[in-house]
Amino acid sequence: MRFAWFFLILAIGTEIAGLTAMKAAGGAYVGHAVMYGSIALSYVFLAMAVKTIPVGVAYAIWEGSGVALITLVSVMVFDHVLTGREMLGLSMAVSGILLVNAGKVQDEESAA
Numbered sequence: 001m002r003f004a005w006f007f008l009i010l011a012i013g014t015e016i017a018g019l020t021a022m023k024a025a026g027g028a029y030v031g032h033a034v035m036y037g038s039i040a041l042s043y044v045f046l047a048m049a050v051k052t053i054p055v056g057v058a059y060a061i062w063e064g065s066g067v068a069l070i071t072l073v074s075v076m077v078f079d080h081v082l083t084g085r086e087m088l089g090l091s092m093a094v095s096g097i098l099l100v101n102a103g104k105v106q107d108e109e110s111a112a
Helices: 002-024 029-049 054-076 083-112
Strands: none
Touching: 002 029, 002 054, 029 054, 054 083
16 A cells, blocks of 8 residues: 555655756756657556555655645746635645545545
């Protein structure tokens, strides 16, 4: 079970690395190549994670965390300024991730 969560973290990390590389490269072909390779690797890690973690939970965490973290990178590295609506949307995404994960924990406890 621990390896599945490790693979999910790797999937999130490689997704963020790929998107950051694409933005940093400014549309150069090398940036696209790194992005495509990283995103492909991200899907491989996600596939390894869903062997143990329910697919809905893994996908929600992967996608939601990816959006939140890439936005954080955008703010910190690329000087993007968040609007109120963007902050509200991100807080809702993070709340959703927490609720999905809490539901998974409750289901595991019920099954035991």
